[in-house]
Amino acid sequence: MSGLNLDDFVDLIERPDGGVRRDAEERRERLTLPPGTLGRLDELGEWLSAAQQRVPVKPIERSRVVLFAGDHGVAELGVSARPAGSAHQLVRAVLDGESPVAILARRYDVPVRVVDMSLDCDPDDLPKEVTRHRVRRGSGRLDIEDALTLEEAEQAFRAGMAIADEEADAGTDIVVLGDVSVGGTTAAGTLIAALCGTDASVVTGRGGAGIDDLAWMRKCAAIRDGLRRARPVLGDQLQLLAASGGADLAAMTGFLLQSAVRRTPVILDGVVSAACALVAQRVAFRAPDWWLAGQNSGEPAQEKALDRIALDPLLDHGVTVGEGTGALLALPLVQAAAALAAELPERPDPAPDERADGRADGQDSDAPAADDIT
Numbered sequence: 129m130s131g132l133n134l135d136d137f138v139d140l141i142e143r144p145d146g147g148v149r150r151d152a153e154e155r156r157e158r159l160t161l162p163p164g165t166l167g168r169l170d171e172l173g174e175w176l177s178a179a180q181q182r183v184p185v186k187p188i189e190r191s192r193v194v195l196f197a198g199d200h201g202v203a204e205l206g207v208s209a210r211p212a213g214s215a216h217q218l219v220r221a222v223l224d225g226e227s228p229v230a231i232l233a234r235r236y237d238v239p240v241r242v243v244d245m246s247l248d249c250d251p252d253d254l255p256k257e258v259t260r261h262r263v264r265r266g267s268g269r270l271d272i273e274d275a276l277t278l279e280e281a282e283q284a285f286r287a288g289m290a291i292a293d294e295e296a297d298a299g300t301d302i303v304v305l306g307d308v309s310v311g312g313t314t315a316a317g318t319l320i321a322a323l324c325g326t327d328a329s330v331v332t333g334r335g336g337a338g339i340d341d342l343a344w345m346r347k348c349a350a351i352r353d354g355l356r357r358a359r360p361v362l363g364d365q366l367q368l369l370a371a372s373g374g375a376d377l378a379a380m381t382g383f384l385l386q387s388a389v390r391r392t393p394v395i396l397d398g399v400v401s402a403a404c405a406l407v408a409q410r411v412a413f414r415a416p417d418w419w420l421a422g423q424n425s426g427e428p429a430q431e432k433a434l435d436r437i438a439l440d441p442l443l444d445h446g447v448t449v450g451e452g453t454g455a456l457l458a459l460p461l462v463q464a465a466a467a468l469a470a471e472l473p474e475r476p477d478p479a480p481d482e483r484a485d486g487r488a489d490g491q492d493s494d495a496p497a498a499d500d501i502t
Contacts (some may be wrong), residue, residue, distance in 0.1 A: 306452025
């Protein structure tokens with residue numbers, strides 16, 4: 129029996145401040161640039177104001193990429209383009225600065241934090257700050273067994289919460305959330321199909337590295353078998369993560385919920401973060417108000433989840449590499465929205481004589497008064 133009461137999140141999570149958002153909208157009406165000319169940047173700026181509870185919004189200066197890493201036993205079935213148990217190689221590429229997300233993060237001057245939750249490697253192969261939250265070595269095969277025990281799911285969930293607290297305490301003003309996994313999109317597809325009540329074929333995609341038709345059929349079958357185990361526990365989100373998620377997905381779900389508690393905005397990456405967001409929405413319906421969908425990865429399960437959460441991706445560039453890359457590409461757009469909302473000048477107030485002679489109301493001062501017309 130878990131000692132974690134997920135119902136507490138319903139009371140702990142509040143929406144971004146609606147009054148502040150209205151103030152931000154009113155300020156936008158007073159800017160020198162006509163309303164609507166910045167498109168979605170206006171909406172993002174107002175959302176950030178509400179999240180920060182301040183007008184004008186504070187520029188985003190302390191962002192962070194947080195990546196949860198894990199191997200999934202279901203990868204043994206050949207559902208991924210990468211070998212089962214090889215996610216630690218992807219993590220090493222991030223740490224060595226050779227992966228796409230690491231290169232972009234270096235260019236954008238954004239720190240990257242990798243959290244090993246269930247990599248299938250010797251923990252001594254990676255730095256201790258990466259492995260200190262590890263729950264187990266690889267998650268179970270979700271098609272024939274639970275991915276985690278309930279105790280492991282709670283441990284991973286609490287680890288995600290703790291990391292959210294650490295980021296909030298460090299002053300991080302927005303998080304780019306992603307995963308580094310092998311088999312993770314199969315787990316994500318299972319969760320999304322279960323929560324959306326749809327068939328495996330509807331949510332089965334090609335994964336980050338792309339798979340051929342035979343691998344796609346194996347993946348579809350694995351999700352179908354996983355659904356048989358997921359559907360009986362839909363009413364218990366922690367048990368659902370234990371049955372069909374994995375340590376990395378459980379941690380991401382805890383991270384998303386606690387970030388909402390701590391009023392930390394999060395940019396979601398691909399299908400794995402979308403699946404965790406969908407589970408988190410089932411826990412606390414206000415939580416999605418703190419998230420942005422960074423990109424459309426092209427995975428059908430992601431589209432299904434984002435539609436259910438009512439999040440519209442900021443970008444659609446066909447980026448499937450994962451590891452937070454697509455969401456990180458969206459960060460400059462969010463930073464631009466904050467900078468414009470903070471720094472664009474307001475229109476000057478009309479001079480007193482202009483108000484007196486009616487020009488502030490659009491009346492021509494040379495026009496005859498009504499009493500002079502005969």
